[in-house]
Amino acid sequence: MSYQTRSGRMGQLVSIGTLNMPIITMALVLGLVGVMMLYSVAGGDFSPWAWRHASRLAVGLLLMYAIANLDLRTIFNAAYPIYGVIFLLLAAVAVFGNSGMGAQRWLDLGFVTLQPSEFMRFAVIMALARYYHTLHRDDVSQPFGLIVPIGIIGIPALLIFAQPDLGTAIMLAVSGLGVVFLAGVSMRYFIAGIAVTIAAVPVVWNYLYDYQKERVLVFLDPERDPLGAGYHIIQSKIGIGSGGLFGKGIAQGTQSQLKFLPERHTDFVFAIYAEELGFMGSLLLIFLFAILIFLMFTIAAQMRHRFSQLTIAGFAFALSIYVIVNLAMVMGLAPVVGVPLPFISYGGTSLLTFMAGLGVILALERQPMAELPK
Amino acid sequence: MSVYDMEGQKFSRRLLLLGGLQGGLFLVLGGRLQFLQVARSDVYETLAEANRVNISQISAIRGRITDRTGKLLADNDRNLQIRMVPERVGNMDVTLRDLARLLKLSPSELHEIRRKIRRGPSFKPVVVLEDLSWDEFARLNLNMPYLSGIEPLVGQKRVYPHAQSVAHLVGFVGTKTREDLQRVEDIVGDYVGRSGVERDFERDLRGTPGVRHVEVNAIGRTVRELQSEAGKKGRDLALSIDLELQNFTTTRIKGQSGSALVMDIHNGELISMVSAPSFDLNKLSRGIDVEEWEQLIDHERKPLVNKAMQGLYAPGSTFKMLVALAALEDKLIDPEEKITCTGVYKFAREEFHCWTADGHGPVNMIDALERSCDTYFYDLALRVGIDRIEAMARRFGFGKVTGIDLDGEKGGTVPGRDWKRANYDTGWRSGETIITAIGQGYLLATPLQLAVMTAALANGGKLVQPRITKSDETTEPAAELGLKPENMAVVQRGMYRSVNRPDGTAYASSLLIDGARMSGKTGTVQVRRISKDERLNGVIPNSKLDWHLRDHSLFVGYVPHNKPRYAVSVVIEHGGGGAQVAAPIARDIMVRLLQKKPIARAPKLASHDRSEAGS
Numbered sequence: 001m002s003y004q005t006r007s008g009r010m011g012q013l014v015s016i017g018t019l020n021m022p023i024i025t026m027a028l029v030l031g032l033v034g035v036m037m038l039y040s041v042a043g044g045d046f047s048p049w050a051w052r053h054a055s056r057l058a059v060g061l062l063l064m065y066a067i068a069n070l071d072l073r074t075i076f077n078a079a080y081p082i083y084g085v086i087f088l089l090l091a092a093v094a095v096f097g098n099s100g101m102g103a104q105r106w107l108d109l110g111f112v113t114l115q116p117s118e119f120m121r122f123a124v125i126m127a128l129a130r131y132y133h134t135l136h137r138d139d140v141s142q143p144f145g146l147i148v149p150i151g152i153i154g155i156p157a158l159l160i161f162a163q164p165d166l167g168t169a170i171m172l173a174v175s176g177l178g179v180v181f182l183a184g185v186s187m188r189y190f191i192a193g194i195a196v197t198i199a200a201v202p203v204v205w206n207y208l209y210d211y212q213k214e215r216v217l218v219f220l221d222p223e224r225d226p227l228g229a230g231y232h233i234i235q236s237k238i239g240i241g242s243g244g245l246f247g248k249g250i251a252q253g254t255q256s257q258l259k260f261l262p263e264r265h266t267d268f269v270f271a272i273y274a275e276e277l278g279f280m281g282s283l284l285l286i287f288l289f290a291i292l293i294f295l296m297f298t299i300a301a302q303m304r305h306r307f308s309q310l311t312i313a314g315f316a317f318a319l320s321i322y323v324i325v326n327l328a329m330v331m332g333l334a335p336v337v338g339v340p341l342p343f344i345s346y347g348g349t350s351l352l353t354f355m356a357g358l359g360v361i362l363a364l365e366r367q368p369m370a371e372l373p374k
Numbered sequence: 375m376s377v378y379d380m381e382g383q384k385f386s387r388r389l390l391l392l393g394g395l396q397g398g399l400f401l402v403l404g405g406r407l408q409f410l411q412v413a414r415s416d417v418y419e420t421l422a423e424a425n426r427v428n429i430s431q432i433s434a435i436r437g438r439i440t441d442r443t444g445k446l447l448a449d450n451d452r453n454l455q456i457r458m459v460p461e462r463v464g465n466m467d468v469t470l471r472d473l474a475r476l477l478k479l480s481p482s483e484l485h486e487i488r489r490k491i492r493r494g495p496s497f498k499p500v501v502v503l504e505d506l507s508w509d510e511f512a513r514l515n516l517n518m519p520y521l522s523g524i525e526p527l528v529g530q531k532r533v534y535p536h537a538q539s540v541a542h543l544v545g546f547v548g549t550k551t552r553e554d555l556q557r558v559e560d561i562v563g564d565y566v567g568r569s570g571v572e573r574d575f576e577r578d579l580r581g582t583p584g585v586r587h588v589e590v591n592a593i594g595r596t597v598r599e600l601q602s603e604a605g606k607k608g609r610d611l612a613l614s615i616d617l618e619l620q621n622f623t624t625t626r627i628k629g630q631s632g633s634a635l636v637m638d639i640h641n642g643e644l645i646s647m648v649s650a651p652s653f654d655l656n657k658l659s660r661g662i663d664v665e666e667w668e669q670l671i672d673h674e675r676k677p678l679v680n681k682a683m684q685g686l687y688a689p690g691s692t693f694k695m696l697v698a699l700a701a702l703e704d705k706l707i708d709p710e711e712k713i714t715c716t717g718v719y720k721f722a723r724e725e726f727h728c729w730t731a732d733g734h735g736p737v738n739m740i741d742a743l744e745r746s747c748d749t750y751f752y753d754l755a756l757r758v759g760i761d762r763i764e765a766m767a768r769r770f771g772f773g774k775v776t777g778i779d780l781d782g783e784k785g786g787t788v789p790g791r792d793w794k795r796a797n798y799d800t801g802w803r804s805g806e807t808i809i810t811a812i813g814q815g816y817l818l819a820t821p822l823q824l825a826v827m828t829a830a831l832a833n834g835g836k837l838v839q840p841r842i843t844k845s846d847e848t849t850e851p852a853a854e855l856g857l858k859p860e861n862m863a864v865v866q867r868g869m870y871r872s873v874n875r876p877d878g879t880a881y882a883s884s885l886l887i888d889g890a891r892m893s894g895k896t897g898t899v900q901v902r903r904i905s906k907d908e909r910l911n912g913v914i915p916n917s918k919l920d921w922h923l924r925d926h927s928l929f930v931g932y933v934p935h936n937k938p939r940y941a942v943s944v945v946i947e948h949g950g951g952g953a954q955v956a957a958p959i960a961r962d963i964m965v966r967l968l969q970k971k972p973i974a975r976a977p978k979l980a981s982h983d984r985s986e987a988g989s
Contacts, residue, residue, distance in 0.1 A: 178392065181388060181392065182385065182388045182389065182392065184384045184385065184388060237410060237418065238418050238421045240407070240410045240411060240418070241410040241411060241414055241415055241417065241418025241419070241421070242415065242418040242419045242421065243411055243415070244411055244412075244415040244419065245411065245412060245415070274407070274410075274411065278411060279407060279408065279411035279412055279415075282407050282411065283404060283407065286400060286403060286404060286407075289400075290397075290400055293396065294393075297389055297393050300389060301385075301386055301389055306385075309385055313385075313389055313392075317392060317396075320396045320399075324396070324399045324400070324403065327403050328399075328402075328403065328406075331403065331406045331407065331410060333402070333403075333406055
């Protein structure tokens with residue numbers, strides 16, 4: 001098979017028109033929804049959050065385009081090294097990291113603070129895709145074929161869990177297991193795994209920090225502590241519920257503007273969105289996310305290389321669980337675990353990693369025929 | 375069927391399974407939304423409307439600022455305010471008309487209130503009026519039943535009893551704007567320091583706001599208080615300055631443009647630090663209009679600048695002590711060696727003039743300091759060289775900030791070969807060494823740096839770090855410069871004679887109180903070039919020149935001469951000769967200081983200081 005790309009000659013930037021426009025459009029629309037909500041949360045002001053979100057969105061688009069230019073083989077070859085570097089960063093956080101809000105998550109590089117755990121979820125997906133690309137299909141469900149994937153997922157998940165950041169650790173593990181599932185590992189393992197997890201709940205419970213236990217207890221019964229830990233959930237539900245069918249209008253939400261709701265610009269931004277834009281607006285947002293994920297799955301199904309299939313589908317799955325878990329948490333269907341809403345919550349690492357992930361998808365989609373080593 | 379296709383099919387199957395699971399979860403979310411926002415929306419609407427728990431914040435009382443004796447420099451006063459929640463006002467026009475009648479508001483005030491109301495969302499409380507008198511406040515309270523949506527409130531405001539004399543040190547506060555709100559507990563409308571100590575010690579002064587949880591009914595009236603967490607009052611802060619001396623100094627240099635400061639030579643505490651002209655803290659804290667602000671900014675004499683630490687001046691003859699020390703430390707001259715001054719010093723076809731055209735005749739080092747002979751130092755400069763002069767200046771803290779606990783300090787310039795190369799891209803010339811030796815040319819320092827230098831000369835060679843707050847256990851001891859005591863003695867001797875001998879430049883400013891005399895050194899800095907013609911026809915006296923062409927007048931000194939304790943540094947911009955203007959000011963300040971004994975001491979030093987002060 002001859003090597004060819006849609007961009008024509010090597011060394012030239014690909015024309016934007018040859019990239020998957022629906023994906024780019026969806027990312028832009030969702031990012032702009034984020035800008036609008038952050039403008040609203042600040043009481044109708046671009047500072048302190050909205051303009052920064054907008055500039056990060058612009059940087060993110062450039063990053064996405066830059067990554068979309070990469071050669072498929074470059075990405076393929078980089079999968080393990082990227083995993084290695086981020087793994088080292090994660091280990092560095094464990095040793096040197098800054099403690100913020102009682103947890104060690106950030107690595108201060110002087111000019112920028114990084115949250116390596118946010119990068120890790122994509123690195124894990126790519127490393128797994130790279131692994132299964134080479135693994136013979138007969139070995140996929142063999143016990144020895146499972147050791148490496150479990151290591152790839154498990155070790156960083158444990159490091160993140162120890163930060164302590166239970167939410168991100170679980171998200172990472174689930175994203176990774178999604179790839180393992182897509183790779184075709186026998187269903188038996190998953191059924192067994194779920195059984196073991198349920199059995200392990202009492203054991204894990206003992207290892208949780210008090211605030212984590214409290215969150216779970218409060219999730220089960222928010223009235224337990226209406227001014228303390230249950231406050232988030234109660235106020236968030238009031239915000240969403242009082243939005244009604246059509247919402248109260250941008251920057252008019254009483255829950256948000258009277259500052260009843262904490263973390264309004266980060267994890268709980270959807271509560272403000274639902275309050276101000278109502279049921280119709282909320283359905284529209286969920287629909288937008290669903291379209292984006294559906295598009296990514298469609299692309300994955302059209303790919304020939306195992307690496308491309310698993311990377312794209314893995315990214316799609318990771319995005320979907322972020323959206324689902326965040327929304328469920330804000331609506332009081334899941335415990336408060338500190339998961340941002342992709343593209344919309346304020347936070348540079350989250351936005352940039354998702355944009356970079358889309359860039360990888362664009363690059364893979366562009367080069368379905370390029371040759372990869374087996 | 376090929377291997378590829380089999381794998382592809384399995385992948386598609388799994389993809390479909392996963393996609394189905396996600397689709398299902400999205401449906402669950404949609405259902406939950408429907409439940410919250412449609413089915414039970416009326417329940418949540420009521421809950422939001424009358425959000426049972428109303429959380430309001432109570433501003434913390436800002437810490438007060440005092441002088442070293444506890445006299446108040448910044449205090450809090452009651453601020454009677456009216457707050458309005460616009461959406462709870464029945465008829466806005468009627469309510470505003472009633473308010474205007476009750477409080478005799480002018481149309482423009484009324485207009486301003488309407489503007490404030492329009493700015494925020496209608497459910498947010500707005501402070502519509504503040505600084506009411508008791509009378510007005512009482513009248514309003516009496517009429518409360520007829521005014522819905524209006525709430526009288528007793529708040530806080532900042533007042534400065536000595537708004538002019540401590541303006542540059544204490545600084546002023548302003549109302550927090552949206553940009554200031556960095557933290558969750560920050561409150562719009564609270565005060566935040568905008569300059570001076572108010573800004574630099576914001577963290578200490580601010581305190582922690584309290585939180586009040588109250589149960590409110592649907593129209594927002596408080597039903598009962600659920601729980602309250604009192605805020606923590608900000609920390610009171612004592613400055614090192616003595617208000618009485620500060621006020622005296624302020625009066626003494628009124629009408630001038632410049633600064634005067636007095637520093638404890640052992641711990642660096644500033645006993646007074648005055649910059650003139652000044653401004654009114656109370657006015658700036660309450661907010662002034664753009665026009666007034668621009669007037670302050672554009673004023674020729676820069677009232678907003680703290681000249682004591684932000685003004686940069688050539689030190690003039692006050693720098694000669696360091697040139698002398700540089701020579702002595704490296705044994706480049708015997709202090710007794712005489713150099714003859716004819717009034718003009720010729721070097722490389724250039725003429726360098728001594729300040730007196732007739733010349734001083736043969737002078738040794740002590741004579742040269744006493745009479746401020748320029749020629750002696752011209753000659754000495756060439757023996758010492760710029761490298762040693764530069765090194766000595768840097769040792770005494772020139773060229774970098776002193777590290778005083780106030781922001782905005784300037785560091786000045788110490789010229790040298792590297793500096794010249796970096797800034798002018800040319801080599802150093804010997805003629806430049808000559809003018810540097812008399813503190814002119816590129817050399818620039820703040821009056822504060824001159825005070826630190828003087829303190830080090832007086833305390834036997836220790837570089838103190840000046841401070842505006844009282845020193846305590848955490849204060850670092852002054853850095854030892856490692857200079858030879860016999861060399862320090864020569865310089866001190868020169869400074870003593872400069873003030874206390876009839877030939878000394880500052881003899882007119884000598885003082886004697888309980889056996890204490892002042893030692894010091896004058897400095898006169900030219901800000902214009904004197905032409906050859908002018909020298910021939912007689913130099914124009916300062917009094918005949920435009921203000922901005924007159925010489926800067928400097929004096930540094932310390933008291934008592936035999937047991938040094940306080941350093942003084944005075945710089946009057948375009949004041950004229952150092953001996954005529956700055957030295958008498960320094961004398962008056964020092965007389966005042968010596969007369970008012972004992973001056974309050976920092977607690978730590980109290981035990982061993984008492985014996986000194988008792989003499």
